[in-house]
Amino acid sequence: MPPSRSGRSQRRTDALSRERIVEAAVELLDAAGESGLTFRVLTERLATGPGAIYWHVANRGELLAAATDAVVDAALAAEPAEPTPQARIRALASSLFDTIDAHPWVAAQLSGSSWQAAAPRILEVVGRQVGALGVPEANWFTVTSVLVQYIFGAASQEAANSDVLDDRATYLDAVATTWSQLDPDAYPFIRTIAPQLRDHDDREEFLAGIDLILSGITAQYPPAG
Amino acid sequence: MPPSRSGRSQRRTDALSRERIVEAAVELLDAAGESGLTFRVLTERLATGPGAIYWHVANRGELLAAATDAVVDAALAAEPAEPTPQARIRALASSLFDTIDAHPWVAAQLSGSSWQAAAPRILEVVGRQVGALGVPEANWFTVTSVLVQYIFGAASQEAANSDVLDDRATYLDAVATTWSQLDPDAYPFIRTIAPQLRDHDDREEFLAGIDLILSGITAQYPPAG
DNA sequence: ACCTGAACACCGTTCAAGT
DNA sequence: ACCTGAACACCGTTCAAGT
Numbered sequence: 001m002p003p004s005r006s007g008r009s010q011r012r013t014d015a016l017s018r019e020r021i022v023e024a025a026v027e028l029l030d031a032a033g034e035s036g037l038t039f040r041v042l043t044e045r046l047a048t049g050p051g052a053i054y055w056h057v058a059n060r061g062e063l064l065a066a067a068t069d070a071v072v073d074a075a076l077a078a079e080p081a082e083p084t085p086q087a088r089i090r091a092l093a094s095s096l097f098d099t100i101d102a103h104p105w106v107a108a109q110l111s112g113s114s115w116q117a118a119a120p121r122i123l124e125v126v127g128r129q130v131g132a133l134g135v136p137e138a139n140w141f142t143v144t145s146v147l148v149q150y151i152f153g154a155a156s157q158e159a160a161n162s163d164v165l166d167d168r169a170t171y172l173d174a175v176a177t178t179w180s181q182l183d184p185d186a187y188p189f190i191r192t193i194a195p196q197l198r199d200h201d202d203r204e205e206f207l208a209g210i211d212l213i214l215s216g217i218t219a220q221y222p223p224a225g
Numbered sequence: 226m227p228p229s230r231s232g233r234s235q236r237r238t239d240a241l242s243r244e245r246i247v248e249a250a251v252e253l254l255d256a257a258g259e260s261g262l263t264f265r266v267l268t269e270r271l272a273t274g275p276g277a278i279y280w281h282v283a284n285r286g287e288l289l290a291a292a293t294d295a296v297v298d299a300a301l302a303a304e305p306a307e308p309t310p311q312a313r314i315r316a317l318a319s320s321l322f323d324t325i326d327a328h329p330w331v332a333a334q335l336s337g338s339s340w341q342a343a344a345p346r347i348l349e350v351v352g353r354q355v356g357a358l359g360v361p362e363a364n365w366f367t368v369t370s371v372l373v374q375y376i377f378g379a380a381s382q383e384a385a386n387s388d389v390l391d392d393r394a395t396y397l398d399a400v401a402t403t404w405s406q407l408d409p410d411a412y413p414f415i416r417t418i419a420p421q422l423r424d425h426d427d428r429e430e431f432l433a434g435i436d437l438i439l440s441g442i443t444a445q446y447p448p449a450g
Numbered sequence: 451a452c453c454t455g456a457a458c459a460c461c462g463t464t465c466a467a468g469t
Numbered sequence: 470a471c472c473t474g475a476a477c478a479c480c481g482t483t484c485a486a487g488t
Contacts, residue, residue: 150374263481
């Protein structure tokens with residue numbers, strides 16, 4: 001038993017706090033998705049009544065936002081150390097992709113939350129690299145938005161995929177089968193790419209998209225200027 | 226009173242059908258967003274009990290998907306007639322953007338639904354133009370995915386924006402104010418672009434993103450080959 | 451085959467009451 | 470200031486019963 005540091009106010013049952021609530025929320029969300037975050041199970045987990053939680057948190061939406069912030073902050077904690085802005089943008093995108101892979105419920109939060117909450121953090125960190133890319137200041141907002149919106153869009157898709165089934169191969173097989181049964185006259189393109197769906201790697205595909213956008217940026221805003 | 230076309234089975238109160246249910250669902254969603262679609266008000270509107278609806282539709286999720294399909298199908302009904310594949314992609318993206326502006330609840334459905342349901346329709350119609358662009362067949366899936374994921378991501382953002390407040394200017398002012406109050410040392414980039422946020426036009430910004438991706442495609446897959 | 455509507459098992463949120 | 474827990478007003482969904 002460790003000696004108590006400050007004689008008084010030593011508690012072995014940690015007090016309820018916003019932090020502990022958010023932490024428990026993240027655990028529930030990770031374990032069971034968005035619908036897994038319930039005040040019932042949250043109160044049970046924290047051994048209190050709902051009123052106690054509402055003392056620290058305005059409502060379910062705010063709790064969801066706080067959980068998202070916590071996870072995104074952790075993802076962006078380390079500054080990317082790569083040598084070029086392109087590589088740093090790739091690294092940031094990678095890290096956000098991995099975060100959403102680990103916490104799929106974050107994706108819906110991010111895409112549904114407009115330019116508030118966690119978005120400024122992401123915008124900031126991506127935007128700095130857009131500046132470093134040599135994009136003229138007048139276009140910073142546009143270019144950064146495009147990158148971030150692509151990241152959110154792809155991340156949502158990835159999250160939706162990973163939600164559906166644990167067995168990815170089985171899932172992709174099922175989709176590819178559905179696709180190959182579509183009317184060939186109405187869906188010639190889909191039928192052609194069905195095999196590509198089966199083989200594709202989400203992460204690689206995602207980064208290929210980042211590269212595509214980066215080369216569009218280079219084409220439209222040549223660095224030499 | 227018009228003469229009855231087929232003597233028997235003429236009804237003046239139209240029978241309940243999947244179509245009528247989906248139609249009513251779209252109206253409710255348009256009027257009050259995703260949380261506005263409730264079996265309570267749906268049964269009231271259609272003057273039945275919940276069981277009647279469950280006879281035609283498996284559950285709320287399927288109904289939401291069917292409503293999304295209906296709206297997306299309408300948006301893609303007209304083939305784009307523009308002269309170049311680039312212009313046709315722009316036109317498709319525009320039309321999807323407008324659809325989501327009119328039915329913001331569609332955005333969350335599309336980004337949360339993986340490669341099933343409405344996605345194949347969109348993939349097909351965008352993908353054909355990617356083919357016309359001269360992208361090698363091996364990259365069709367990747368390139369089309371990037372475009373569609375960007376469209377979904379940007380659309381979600383737009384939907385989130387339009388959900389928050391009817392008065393767009395007031396909303397953007399509020400966000401810009403929040404941004405300008407962030408710690409300048411931690412958020413130098415955000416502070417720089419805050420005025421750009423105030424002035425920007427979502428639709429223009431969105432299409433600028435499409436153009437950026439299109440020029441990335443041209444750079445990576447030059448048409449002359 | 452299709453519809454009715456009461457009932458079930460949940461939700462998020464509130465609030466008087468306690469300490 | 471912080472916590473308790475019963476109660477309220479909702480949900481989606483089911484199912485025996487009707488036609």
